[in-house]
Amino acid sequence: MSAIERFDVVVVGSGIVGLGAALAAVDRGCSVLVIDRASEIAGASVRNFGHLCFTPQSGLARDYAMASREIWLRLAHDAGFWIDDAGTLVVARHDDELQLLRELAAQRLPRSPGAAVEVELLTADEIETLAALPAGTAVGGARLPLDLQVDPRFAAAAIRDHLLGRGVEFRMRTAAGRIASGRVDTSRGPVDAGTIVVAVNHDIDQLFPVMAERYGVVRCGLDMMRVTADLPRPLTGPLLTGWSLIRYSAFTSMAASSDVRDRLTAERPELAALDLNQMYTQRPDGSLIVGDSHWKGESVSPFQPEDAARALLDEFESLFQHRADVVERWQGVYATAGEEFLIEEIEPDVLVTVVTTGIGMTTGLGLAEKVVGAHLDTHSRTLTESTML
């Protein structure tokens, strides 16, 4: 009978949260196995905008976001993938949107000499130039200089390759079944582990359905597309619109946010019904990622109604005054719940780490460092003893 393999840390899920967990573990000298039931990294972590929106977060998300920022910069250097530090652009097309940006800028003033400016207010001319918009589109805007952008299709794979080089083992096409303290039963047999990290995004409702129901986790399906368009100049950063100002927590905590929400909902009920977040990122090849709509439920329909895609294209063409040619369409899914994170040690040394809203690229690496790293630090004596057995 062959002996059961043993690792200090087994991570279930090779998306950005799982990769972050593997990084936190290998940084602490652990032996690490990452398993994923897919043959490639193909979940939400490659289907997103690649927008690392640190500034509009608050509370725990802000802590994780700022920790993530350092890790993204380090990884981009160490793993050698493209990262852009030009910051996020926000176009205000109405006075209430500009008012919200002014409130945020006043709240995020640098507290000490030399501290970074987090929100730079822009004139209408400035935002139109930086975001390739026609004259007369904006009443003003802002730049959020701390924010970063990556190309998600390449970043996750580059991080995996970097981790491989540091001795982390990846076992793809391998599904986790029963998970209990010390052991993961996989579709290739059992594996023993000092610590198990479950980073399976919305599939948490399959692995731990009772816990997922307790947290009110459902799935959120998003329609996305990649387009080419003959814009007069490139975007100088991810571009958010008023629809984004009613989403991210630091924006929604501003007094003007309810004015923006009420007006947009009254003016464009059909877009509000799609739960639209009209935003854009431009990839290094010049094509633009366009999104997104949101549909929440226990399952996500495999059939994508064309009205969402039509609305995304219409809004693109009306904003930029340029035709968009669709290159690709896809659907993304993430877990969503009342709180932004589901973090629980469901059994001793079994950590569940799920970002339960659409900010996992922004916060996932920091979450992994703060939750998994802190757990390993606390349990380092046990770990060293078990590794030496």
Ligand SMILES: Cc1cc2nc3c(=O)[nH]c(=O)nc-3n(C[C@H](O)[C@H](O)[C@H](O)COP(=O)(O)OP(=O)(O)OC[C@H]3O[C@@H](n4cnc5c(N)ncnc54)[C@H](O)[C@@H]3O)c2cc1C
């Ligand atoms: C369309 C879209 C746009 C988004 N835009 C942004 C953005 O711009 N900025 C931002 O911060 N966030 C964004 N997000 C959110 C972000 O992408 C996610 O929060 C993040 O990628 C989640 O990472 P993850 O590692 O938890 O999940 P995933 O990347 O989905 O990885 C989970 C992995 O678990 C594996 N798995 C599941 N069950 C099992 C099992 N039983 N056994 C083995 N493996 C299993 C899956 O195969 C998958 O590979 C967006 C999300 C979507 C869908």
